[in-house]
Amino acid sequence: MYNFSVRYHDGRLSIAHDATLTLMPDHWLIHYRDPSGELTSVRWALQGISTDENFSNLFIFRYGEFPQQTIECKEDSLPQILRKRYPEKVFFRRRITDIFKLNNTTIVGVALAVLMLMGLGYWFGLPWLAGAAASRFPVSTEVQLGDTMYENMIRAYDVDQGLTAVTNDFAKAIDFKTHYPIRITVVKDKEANAFALPGGRIVVFDGILRKMHTKEELAALLAHEVSHVHYRHSLRNIFRSLGGYLFLSLLLNDINGVVTVLADNSNMLANLTYSRELETEADSKGMAIFKANRLDLKGFVDLFTVLKSARGEVESLKLLSTHPLTADRLRAAEEMVKGQGQVREDERLERKWEAIENELK
Amino acid sequence: MEQQETRQLTFHGEGAKLFGIYIVNILLTIVTFGLYYPWARAALLKYMYEESELEGSRFTFHGTGKEMFLGFIKAIGIFLVLYGILFGAAATQKPTIMLLGFAVFYIGLLLLIPIAIHGALRYRASRSSWRGIHFGYRGDRKELLNTFVIGSIITLVTFGIYGAWLVIELRKYIFKNLRFGNITFSYEGEGGAFFWLNIKGYFLTLLTFGIYGFWWVKDLFNYYVNNIRMYQGETRLAFRSTATAGGYFKLLIVNVLIVVLSLGLATPWAIVRTMQFVFSNIHIDGPLDVDAIIQTEADYTDATGEDLADMIDIGIV
Numbered sequence: 001m002y003n004f005s006v007r008y009h010d011g012r013l014s015i016a017h018d019a020t021l022t023l024m025p026d027h028w029l030i031h032y033r034d035p036s037g038e039l040t041s042v043r044w045a046l047q048g049i050s051t052d053e054n055f056s057n058l059f060i061f062r063y064g065e066f067p068q069q070t071i072e073c074k075e076d077s078l079p080q081i082l083r084k085r086y087p088e089k090v091f092f093r094r095r096i097t098d099i100f101k102l103n104n105t106t107i108v109g110v111a112l113a114v115l116m117l118m119g120l121g122y123w124f125g126l127p128w129l130a131g132a133a134a135s136r137f138p139v140s141t142e143v144q145l146g147d148t149m150y151e152n153m154i155r156a157y158d159v160d161q162g163l164t165a166v167t168n169d170f171a172k173a174i175d176f177k178t179h180y181p182i183r184i185t186v187v188k189d190k191e192a193n194a195f196a197l198p199g200g201r202i203v204v205f206d207g208i209l210r211k212m213h214t215k216e217e218l219a220a221l222l223a224h225e226v227s228h229v230h231y232r233h234s235l236r237n238i239f240r241s242l243g244g245y246l247f248l249s250l251l252l253n254d255i256n257g258v259v260t261v262l263a264d265n266s267n268m269l270a271n272l273t274y275s276r277e278l279e280t281e282a283d284s285k286g287m288a289i290f291k292a293n294r295l296d297l298k299g300f301v302d303l304f305t306v307l308k309s310a311r312g313e314v315e316s317l318k319l320l321s322t323h324p325l326t327a328d329r330l331r332a333a334e335e336m337v338k339g340q341g342q343v344r345e346d347e348r349l350e351r352k353w354e355a356i357e358n359e360l361k
Numbered sequence: 362m363e364q365q366e367t368r369q370l371t372f373h374g375e376g377a378k379l380f381g382i383y384i385v386n387i388l389l390t391i392v393t394f395g396l397y398y399p400w401a402r403a404a405l406l407k408y409m410y411e412e413s414e415l416e417g418s419r420f421t422f423h424g425t426g427k428e429m430f431l432g433f434i435k436a437i438g439i440f441l442v443l444y445g446i447l448f449g450a451a452a453t454q455k456p457t458i459m460l461l462g463f464a465v466f467y468i469g470l471l472l473l474i475p476i477a478i479h480g481a482l483r484y485r486a487s488r489s490s491w492r493g494i495h496f497g498y499r500g501d502r503k504e505l506l507n508t509f510v511i512g513s514i515i516t517l518v519t520f521g522i523y524g525a526w527l528v529i530e531l532r533k534y535i536f537k538n539l540r541f542g543n544i545t546f547s548y549e550g551e552g553g554a555f556f557w558l559n560i561k562g563y564f565l566t567l568l569t570f571g572i573y574g575f576w577w578v579k580d581l582f583n584y585y586v587n588n589i590r591m592y593q594g595e596t597r598l599a600f601r602s603t604a605t606a607g608g609y610f611k612l613l614i615v616n617v618l619i620v621v622l623s624l625g626l627a628t629p630w631a632i633v634r635t636m637q638f639v640f641s642n643i644h645i646d647g648p649l650d651v652d653a654i655i656q657t658e659a660d661y662t663d664a665t666g667e668d669l670a671d672m673i674d675i676g677i678v
Contacts, residue, residue, distance in 0.1 A: 009493035014542060014654035016418055016492055055378060066660045070493045097409045114388045129534045
C-alpha cells in the first residue's frame with residue numbers, strides 16, 4: 001500500500017532511475033538498481049521534502065539543498081495516501097490554480113465571470129475612476145495645466161484682439177456659477193467651432209460668431225463651454241483614455257498585435273461615446289446656467305440650428321463625432337424651451353451683444 | 362548507411378488548460394491592481410515548461426512568484442526613475458535641461474536592454490532544469506554591455522546595416538555562455554550571410570506584395586536553428602530545422618483566424634499551436650547521451666533582469 005513506482009534523479013547526473021518509493025513513518029525510502037546492477041537506496045527525511053507546484057497529474061518532489069534530488073510520480077492515488085500517512089505534514093497546499101483540475105464547466109463559468117467583471121470595470125469602473133481622479137486634481141494645477149496648453153496652441157491661431165475684448169466683456173455680464181477664471185479668446189477662423197481647455201480658457205472661432213443673430217446664442221455657446229470647464233470634462237477625458245489604455249495594455253500584455261490593434265480602436269470608440277455623454281452633460285448644465293440667469297432657452301435652439309446649417313452637409317459622416325448629433329441636441333433643446341418659465345429681457349447684455357456685432361462688421 | 366540519431370522536443374500543452382491559467386491570471390492581476398503579475402508569469406512559465414518533454418522527461422521551471430515579485434518591484438523602480446527624469450526635465454521648459462533629460466532617458470533605455478538580457482538569461486537559465494540538471498548562463502554583464510553599446514553605435518552610423526552583424530554577434534556570445542550541466546553550446550551563424558538573407562527577404566517580400574514573407578520568416582527561423590551546436594564532451598550535436606514556408610503559412614493563417622474570430626479569447630489555443638509547430642520542426646542530430654549530463658551550474662535567484670526584459674518586451678525563449 002505504501003509503495004509507489006517513481007523516477008528518481010540524483011541531482012548530479014541526468015540519468016533517470018526507475019525506482020520504488022516506500023513511505024516510512026518518518027522518512028521516504030527510495031531504492032533502485034544503478035546501471036552496474038547494484039541495489040542502491042536513498043533516504044529522504046520527511047521535513048526536507050518539498051512539493052513542486054504542478055498543473056498536471058505528474059507529481060514532483062524535491063529534497064535537500066541545491067542541486068536537489070527529485071522524484072517524479074504519476075500515480076493519481078498518491079496525494080490521498082500522503083494525507084492519510086502523514087496527517088501532520090501538508091504536501092499539497094490548496095491553490096487558486098487547483099480549479100484547473102476541476103471540470104470544464106467550472107473553467108467556462110470562471111471565464112465568463114471574469115469577462116463580465118472586466119466589462120463592468122471597463123464600462124463603469126473606469127469612467128467613475130476617471131471622474132474621481134479628476135475631482136481630486138487641485139484647481140490651481142488644473143489652471144496652470146490649461147494655461148500651458150493654451151500657450152502652446154494659441155500660436156497656431158490668429159487672435160482677434162478687438163473681438164476678444166468685447167466677448168470677455170459680454171461673458172462678465174452672465175453669472176456662470178463657477179469659481180474658475182473664465183478667459184475667452186476669439187480667433188480668426190471660418191469654421192463654426194469653439195472649445196474649452198481645462199482651467200477656464202475658452203477659444204471661440206469668429207466663424208461661429210458671424211453666424212449668430214441673438215445674444216442668447218452666444219450665451220448658450222459660452223454656457224456650454226463653461227460647463228465643460230466647471231465639470232472638468234477635459235481632465236476626465238484625459239484620465240479616461242489614459243486609464244483605458246493602461247487597462248487594455250495590462251490585460252493584453254502577451255497577446256499578439258492583431259488583438260492590440262482591435263483593442264486600441266475599441267478603446268477609441270469607447271472614448272467617443274464617453275465624450276458624447278460629456279457633451280450632453282455640458283448642454284444640460286449650460287441650460288441650468290440659463291435658467292439661473294433667466295435667459296431665454298431659445299438661444300440653445302438657435303445655436304444648434306446655426307451649427308446644423310454650418311455642418312449640415314457632413315452630418316451623416318459624423319457617426320463617430322465627439323459631439324452628439326446636432327439634430328438630437330436641437331430636439332432636446334426644443335423640449336426644454338417648452339418647459340421654461342418666466343424669461344427676462346436683459347438690456348445690459350443686449351448692449352454688449354451690440355458691441356460684438358459692431359466689432360464683427 | 363548508418364541511421365542518424367536524432368531527438369525532438371514535444372509539447373503536450375492543451376489550449377483549455379492554458380486558457381484556464383490565463384483567465385485566473387488576468388482575474389487575480391486585476392483584483393490585486395497588477396501586484397499578482399509576477400505570480401501569474403511564474404504560473405504560466407511553470408505550465409509551459411511542465412508540458413515540454415525530451416526523452417520521456419519533462420522540463421521544470423523553478424522560479425517563484427516571490428522571486429519574480431522582488432525583481433518586478435526593482436524593475437518598476439528603475440523605470441520610475443527613468444520616467445521621472447524625463448518628465449522632470451520636460452516640466453522645467455528649459456531647452457538645455459529638456460535635451461539633457463531626453464538624452465539620459467534614451468541612453469538609460471539603451472543600456473537597460475543588455476542589462477535586462479543578461480539578467481534574464483542568468484535567472485531563466487538557472488531556474489530551468491531537466492532531470493534535475495540545471496541550465497546556466499555564464500556570460501559577463503560588462504562584456505555584453507560593451508558589445509551591445511559599441512554595436513548599437515556602429516549600427517546607427519552605418520544606417521542599420523551593421524545590425525545584422527550585431528544580432529549574430531549577440532547570439533554567438535549568448536550561446537557560447539549557455540550551459541546545460543556540462544553540455545555547452547555555440548552559434549555558427551555569420552553576419553554577412555544573415556545580412557543578405559534579410560536583404561533578399563525584404564525586397565522579395567516587397568516585390569511579391571508580402572507573399573514571400575512566409576519564406577523570409579522560414580529562412581530566419583531556419584538560420585537561427587540550423588546554426589546552433591551542442592557539445593557533450595567530444596561529441597558535437599547539431600540542431601536542424603524542418604520548417605517550411607507552407608507550414609508557416611498554415612500556422613499563421615489559422616492562428617490569425619482563431620484569434621480574430623474569437624476576439625482574442627482563443628489566443629491560448631494559438632499559442633499551443635505555435636509551440637507544437639516550433640518543437641516539431643526542431644531536430645537535435647547526433648549521439649547525445651541523455652543519461653550522462655553532469656550537474657555543473659550554480660543557483661541564481663535575482664529575477665530583476667527577467668522582469669526588466671518582460672517590461673521592455675524582449676522575448677528570450
